[in-house]
Amino acid sequence: MSSALKPQLNREYIISKLNELLNIPSPSGYCMEIMNYLRNEVEQFGYTMDQTPKGTGIIVIPGQESGEVIGISAHVDTLGAMVRSIKSSGMIRFTPIGGYAMQTVEGEYCVIHTRDGRKYDGTVLSSRPSVHVYNDVRDFKREEANMEIRIDELVKTKEETEKLGISVGDFISWDPRTRILPNGWVKSRHLDDKASVAALLGLLEWLKREGVTPKYTIKLLISTYEEVGHGCAYIPEDITELIAVDMGAIGDDLSTTEMDVSICAKDSSGPYDYGMTSKLIELAKREGMPHAVDIYPNYGSDASAALRGGSNIRAALIGPGVHASHGMERTHADAIVNTSALLLAYILEA
Structure with a gap:
């Protein structure tokens, strides 16, 4: 595929699907609704x-030839929390789902999802929430034991909160606070990794619209436990190579920006496959895509999980650059669309 034939991806479709994905609660282990959404899509x-x-x-895109199967993964699960206990004040103590700093959720709106289907709004606060009352509020350590959720119901005791049907083990989702701006900026929680899932939907839409069949069978893997480390610990045995599509981190000595497709050469699991990574770099250059190659020492992906799970595969990692990962994240529509375009270039060149 020459640059003159670069796929005309449906940018409007990709970003509209991203908006819908971001507004479906899906902390790790609570992905039933979003998976039904994807199945229908x-x-x-x-x-x-x-x-x-x-x-x-697992979404199978049949290829022209049998034999090699290429896997492409992204994850719909996000950061969130779970009810750890109910305090005597009626407040909720929570335990994190996924790895984030407590200061990134302080003041955030949230929803408590009970096991019988009820939903209650709340707000994440420290147990020293007011400068007018507590002298140590500014220095008070933001850690799990010092955080709580104020429920937007008239409750002042543990018993009153329990009468709402709220129990230990109920899931808690964060308000994504999604903003999609006319200039292409997208800021929201959970761009990690719903931006990549939207890119995969864009790939499917293009293949269907253009009536293109790739040379080899493609299996798209949508995982639901990546944020807790074992999303793609199992993958189908016929997959010979796997591209994990996940956000590119930004900061320190890293090169990736929010406009780039990030190509990761090495993360906490070690180096990614030399041949696959080199090919992705070559295709990004050929197609004129803004991109950056980086090392992520504090990062793991679904490909990492598959390798650690014993899969005998080659693996690579790409994704749109995302600023303030696991916080109030931001990327650009160009990076998401170009991630989809690079995946298409790869599978059409296979």
């Missing part, structure tokens, strides 16, 4: 999505 293109017992979605 891919069926519109004539594909089906099966799920493993753990919940990973």
